[in-house]
Amino acid sequence: MTTAPVLDVTGLDVHYGVRRRRRRILHDVSLSVAPGETVGVIGETGSGKSTFARAVLGLAAASAGRIVIGGEDVGRYGRRQWRSLRRRGVVQYVFQDPLRSLDPDLTVGESLVEPLLVRGVPRAEAAGRARAFLDRVRLSEDLLGRLPGELSGGQRQRIAVARALVTEPKLVILDEPVSALDSANRVQILEILKELRDAGTALVFISHDLGSVAGVADRIAVLYRGELVETGTARDVITTPEHAYTRLLVSSAPTLRSAPADRVEREALRALLHA
Numbered sequence: 594m595t596t597a598p599v600l601d602v603t604g605l606d607v608h609y610g611v612r613r614r615r616r617r618i619l620h621d622v623s624l625s626v627a628p629g630e631t632v633g634v635i636g637e638t639g640s641g642k643s644t645f646a647r648a649v650l651g652l653a654a655a656s657a658g659r660i661v662i663g664g665e666d667v668g669r670y671g672r673r674q675w676r677s678l679r680r681r682g683v684v685q686y687v688f689q690d691p692l693r694s695l696d697p698d699l700t701v702g703e704s705l706v707e708p709l710l711v712r713g714v715p716r717a718e719a720a721g722r723a724r725a726f727l728d729r730v731r732l733s734e735d736l737l738g739r740l741p742g743e744l745s746g747g748q749r750q751r752i753a754v755a756r757a758l759v760t761e762p763k764l765v766i767l768d769e770p771v772s773a774l775d776s777a778n779r780v781q782i783l784e785i786l787k788e789l790r791d792a793g794t795a796l797v798f799i800s801h802d803l804g805s806v807a808g809v810a811d812r813i814a815v816l817y818r819g820e821l822v823e824t825g826t827a828r829d830v831i832t833t834p835e836h837a838y839t840r841l842l843v844s845s846a847p848t849l850r851s852a853p854a855d856r857v858e859r860e861a862l863r864a865l866l867h868a
């Protein structure tokens with residue numbers, strides 16, 4: 594028996610600008626994510642990663658292609674339908690800047706409880722679940738009464754992760770969730786994501802850093818100049834990268850190689866890419 598994908602993107606094109614300023618940012622991007630699967634989307638700056646996240650969340654308009662989330666074709670969804678999709682716990686998101694994912698006027702407790710109340714969970718149960726999630730992201734209950742502005746960057750991002758996952762949505766899009774954090778916080782959030790992944794939510798983890806994605810993702814999709822040039826299991830993409838750009842990424846990530854990166858090889862790959 595095959596299970597239906599929780600996210601199914603086919604032939605996605607996104608353009609920005611109008612008339613002579615119109616530029617194609619994404620071209621013919623197709624990606625399918627199974628329930629409970631973690632897919633890493635990696636690419637250099639400007640390759641279109643955030644645009645992909647925005648299109649999947651209905652924040653950037655597709656000029657071609659189809660996006661199906663949890664069995665719903667969201668192509669023509671308006672703002673209200675998107676809100677309903679999030680409220681029904683189908684899709685959630687975490688951005689690089691946690692202040693974009695959190696309401697600055699809600700305390701940590703309110704931020705965690707609100708999505709549960711909206712879904713009809715009784716208040717006492719919602720409060721209990723919020724506390725349990727604080728524990729899962731390794732934060733103390735003392736923070737429940739604080740506002741996002743009264744937390745450190747790492748604490749804020751953990752709250753953003755907890756808020757996105759507290760309703761146990763089918764799909765969470767994480768756009769550079771660890772890029773703004775120091776290395777200790779980065780490692781902790783990656784550990785937390787690994788644990789939460791095992792709870793059954795599908796994650797799309799977007800990052801420019803192959804090293805961050807490698808330990809969390811089941812599959813990796815490589816975006817280069819707006820096109821997906823390679824998709825495969827994390828192991829295959831890292832051990833036998835096919836596209837020259839992927840080989841360059843792998844050779845530039847020292848923690849993924851047993852031997853030090855070879856400069857001559859990297860220069861040859863760059864030359865190949867720009868030929």
Ligand SMILES: Nc1ncnc2c1ncn2[C@@H]1O[C@H](COP(=O)(O)OP(=O)(O)OP(=O)(O)O)[C@@H](O)[C@H]1O
Binds near residue numbers: 637
């Ligand atoms: N609102 C916009 N209007 C016009 N062009 C845009 C807009 N947003 C992004 N772009 C352009 O689209 C391209 C892709 O941007 P995007 O933010 O998706 O890249 P990215 O891979 O996420 O990069 P980064 O890693 O730096 O965040 C870039 O050339 C960017 O300048």
